[in-house]
Amino acid sequence: MPTIPISAPARLDGKIALVTGAAGGIGRATALALAEAGATVVATDIADHAEFESDKIIYRRYDVTSRDETRSIIAETKAEHGAIDALILCAGTISHKHLVDSTDEEWRSILDVNLMGVVNP
Numbered sequence: 427m428p429t430i431p432i433s434a435p436a437r438l439d440g441k442i443a444l445v446t447g448a449a450g451g452i453g454r455a456t457a458l459a460l461a462e463a464g465a466t467v468v469a470t471d472i473a474d475h476a477e478f479e480s481d482k483i484i485y486r487r488y489d490v491t492s493r494d495e496t497r498s499i500i501a502e503t504k505a506e507h508g509a510i511d512a513l514i515l516c517a518g519t520i521s522h523k524h525l526v527d528s529t530d531e532e533w534r535s536i537l538d539v540n541l542m543g544v545v546n547p
């Protein structure tokens with residue numbers, strides 16, 4: 427059976443990454459992986475607090491639906507770290523309701539996070 431060569435993971439020392447939705451799920455796993463690879467990570471989420479056992483990760487509360495908060499987090503990160511080399515947008519939400527049972531408000535809320543949360547930055 428042929429073997430598949432796996433190259434060593436890239437090192438990201440000196441790079442700055444901003445990750446949204448980083449209090450849990452894919453965002454948290456991504457923030458930890460980036461820090462493990464050497465990047466400084468600004469991990470963000472709508473949650474007030476999130477714990478990371480890495481001194482390469484700085485946590486900031488940030489609601490991706492807010493344009494004002496988007497401008498602030500980007501400006502603060504650039505001012506504190508000089509640049510943003512990678513922007514990784516994992517914040518997301520889902521509804522388990524049937525389409526016909528969802529209210530306009532619920533649709534707007536989902537689109538605000540899942541669509542505008544990617545457009546805003």
Ligand SMILES: NC(=O)c1ccc[n+]([C@@H]2O[C@H](COP(=O)([O-])OP(=O)(O)OC[C@H]3O[C@@H](n4cnc5c(N)ncnc54)[C@H](O)[C@@H]3O)[C@@H](O)[C@H]2O)c1
Nearest residue numbers: 447449450451452453471472488489490491517518519520
């Ligand atoms: N996990 C999967 O297999 C999978 C597959 C396909 C798509 N997705 C989608 O990818 C996205 C991330 O998945 P996940 O499993 O990590 O979900 P998750 O629910 O574990 O994490 C999403 C994170 O986004 C944060 N968030 C929600 N609204 C926010 C807001 N307004 N501002 C900032 N942060 C906010 C939540 O607090 C949470 O920490 C979701 O939209 C999910 O539906 C997930």
